[in-house]
Amino acid sequence: MLKFSYQEHIKTYYYDTRNQDFTQPTLTGGQSADVCVVGAGFGGLSAALELAERGKSVIVLEGARIGFGASGRNGGQAINGFEDGMDAYIDDMGLEKARKLWEMSLEAIDIIEQRIAKYNIQCDWRKGYATLALNHRRMDDLVTIEQTSREIFAYDYMQLWNKAELKQYLGSDIYVGGLYDGNSGHLHPLNYCLGLAKACLDLGVRIFEQSPVIDLDVGKSKVIAETAEGSVTAENVVLATNAYVTSLPKRIQRGTARKILPIDSFIIATEPLDQETANAVINNGMSVCDNNLLLDYYRLSADNRLLFGSDSSSNKDMVQVMRNNMLHVFPQLENVKIDYGWAGPIDMTINAKPCLGRIASNIFYAHGYSGHGVALTGLAGRLIAEAIEGDDERFAIFESLKSPSVYGGRIVKNLATKIGVKYYKWLDKYR
Ligand SMILES: Cc1cc2nc3c(=O)[nH]c(=O)nc-3n(C[C@H](O)[C@H](O)[C@H](O)COP(=O)(O)OP(=O)(O)OC[C@H]3O[C@@H](n4cnc5c(N)ncnc54)[C@H](O)[C@@H]3O)c2cc1C
Missing domain, CATH: 3.50.50.60 (FAD/NAD(P)-binding domain)
Known part of the structure; x- marks a missing residue:
C-alpha cells in the first residue's frame, strides 16, 4: 500500500x-x-x-x-468524446450504446457550463479546442473522427483545417492540419x-x-x-x-x-506574453492538443501566459525538457522566461x-x-x-x-x- x-x-x-x-x-x-x-x-x-x-x-x-x-x-482542457475517438466504442458495444456514451460525453461539457453558471464559479471558462496532426497519417485519423461525429452522431461543431487554415489561428509551422471543436473548451482547473x-x-x-x-x-x-x-x-x-x-x-x-497506469505529465507556464506575442501564438482563444500518443497540449491563460504541457517520463531537468518541447512548436518564444513548472500523474488505462x-x-x-x-x-x-x-x-x-x-x-x-x-x-x- x-x-x-x-x-x-x-x-x-x-x-x-x-x-x-x-x-x-x-x-x-x-x-x-x-x-x-x-x-x-x-x-x-x-x-x-x-x-x-x-x-x-x-x-x-x-x-x-x-x-x-x-x-x-491539469491542462484545463475539457474535451468531449473519448481519448481514442468513437469508432472503437461502436465496434465494441454496438451503435446504440456507443451513441449513449457519446451523448453523455456531450453532457459532461454541459455539466461544467451549468455548474459554472449555477454556482457562479469564476474559472476563466472559454470554448474552443483543436486537435492537431503532425503528419498526414494522423491527419487521416482526424478526418475519420470528424466524419464519424458528423455522419453518425449528427455533431456539427467540428471543422477540419488544412495547414493554411490552421495558420490563421496558430503561430506554428509543425502541423499538417487540425480538427477544431467549438463545443469543447478550457478553464482554470x-x-x-x-x-x-x-x-x-x-x-x-x-x-x-x-x-x-x-x-x-x-x-x-x-x-x-x-x-x-x-x-x-x-x-x-x-x-x-x-x-x-x-x-x-x-x-x-x-x-x-x-x-490504472499513471503516466507523468508536465506543464510549464511562461511569463505573461505581451498581446502581440500572445496573438502570434494563438489568436482565437482555443486550447490545443496534438494527436500523438505522448502528446503536447497547450493554451493561453487568462493573463496571456502560455501553459504548455507534455506527457513524458521524468527527467532530471523537466523544465528544460519542456522548454525545448515548447520551442519546437513555437521557436519565436526563445527569449520568453519560464515562471513555473510542475508535474502530475495522468490516470491512463491501457x-x-x-x-x-x-x-x-x-x-x-x-x-x-x-x-x-x-x-x-x-x-x-x-x-x-x-x-x-x-x-x-x-x-x-x-x-x-x-x-x-x-x-x-x-x-x-x-x-x-x-x-x-x-x-x-x-x-x-x-x-
Ligand atoms: C499534468 C496533468 C495534465 C492533465 N491535463 C488534462 C487536460 O487538459 N484535460 C483532461 O481532461 N484531463 C487532464 N488531466 C487528467 C485530469 O486532471 C484527471 O483525469 C482528473 O482531474 C481526475 O479527477 P479525480 O477527481 O478523479 O482525481 P484527482 O483530482 O487526482 O483527485 C483525487 C484526490 O484523492 C485524494 N486521495 C487519494 N488517496 C486518498 C485517500 N486514501 N484518502 C483520501 N483522499 C485520497 C488525492 O489527494 C486527490 O486530491 C491531466 C492530469 C495531469 C496530472
Whole structure:
C-alpha cells in the first residue's frame, strides 16, 4: 500500500492564482452520513455536489488538500468524446450504446457550463479546442473522427483545417492540419475545483482535509471509512482517488488499481506574453492538443501566459525538457522566461477507456479517464449519484467498458510505464 503522505498543494501557476483560499478541518472522532466520498478532486466533488443537490448528507474525506491531485494542476482542457475517438466504442458495444456514451460525453461539457453558471464559479471558462496532426497519417485519423461525429452522431461543431487554415489561428509551422471543436473548451482547473468545493459546502456537505482514508470496513448495509484520527459510517462510499488509488488498502483496491497506469505529465507556464506575442501564438482563444500518443497540449491563460504541457517520463531537468518541447512548436518564444513548472500523474488505462464500477453494491469507484477527466469526472459524479439513488442504467453502460489489467506491484508498474512511454515515443516517431 502506498503511504499517503501528500499534505499541501504543490507550487503551480494555478495555486498562485487561486481566487479562493479556505481550509477544512481534519476528521476527528466518529461521524455518519448517507454517503462518504474519498478524494476531493473533480470526481469526488462532482459526486458530492450531485448527491447534496438530491438531498443526501455527504462527507468528503481528502487525504491532502481540495484539488491537490490532478484536478488542481491539469491542462484545463475539457474535451468531449473519448481519448481514442468513437469508432472503437461502436465496434465494441454496438451503435446504440456507443451513441449513449457519446451523448453523455456531450453532457459532461454541459455539466461544467451549468455548474459554472449555477454556482457562479469564476474559472476563466472559454470554448474552443483543436486537435492537431503532425503528419498526414494522423491527419487521416482526424478526418475519420470528424466524419464519424458528423455522419453518425449528427455533431456539427467540428471543422477540419488544412495547414493554411490552421495558420490563421496558430503561430506554428509543425502541423499538417487540425480538427477544431467549438463545443469543447478550457478553464482554470484549481479555481473550478475550489468553486465546486464551495458549492458543496454551501449545500451542507462536510469536507475534511488532510484526512487520508486508511481502511474501509465493509459491512452488509454500512461501510466505515477510517482515517488516522476518526471514522465515517455511511450507507454508500464513493472512491475518487484516481491515480492515487494505491493509497487504499489492497483488499479495497481489488482489481481496480490494476487498470490504472499513471503516466507523468508536465506543464510549464511562461511569463505573461505581451498581446502581440500572445496573438502570434494563438489568436482565437482555443486550447490545443496534438494527436500523438505522448502528446503536447497547450493554451493561453487568462493573463496571456502560455501553459504548455507534455506527457513524458521524468527527467532530471523537466523544465528544460519542456522548454525545448515548447520551442519546437513555437521557436519565436526563445527569449520568453519560464515562471513555473510542475508535474502530475495522468490516470491512463491501457486501452484509454475510463474505468467506472463497484467493488461492492454500495462502494463505487471512478477513475482512469485517460486525458478526458476534466469533462468526464463531472459526468461520473452524476452517474454515481443516479446509481446510489437506484437508477444505474447509465452508470452500467460505463461499467460495461473493459480495460486490461497490469499485474504486479509498484516496481512492475513503474517498469511497465517506462517501457510503455518508450514504445509510445517510438510509435509517435514512426507511425
Ligand atoms: C499534468 C496533468 C495534465 C492533465 N491535463 C488534462 C487536460 O487538459 N484535460 C483532461 O481532461 N484531463 C487532464 N488531466 C487528467 C485530469 O486532471 C484527471 O483525469 C482528473 O482531474 C481526475 O479527477 P479525480 O477527481 O478523479 O482525481 P484527482 O483530482 O487526482 O483527485 C483525487 C484526490 O484523492 C485524494 N486521495 C487519494 N488517496 C486518498 C485517500 N486514501 N484518502 C483520501 N483522499 C485520497 C488525492 O489527494 C486527490 O486530491 C491531466 C492530469 C495531469 C496530472
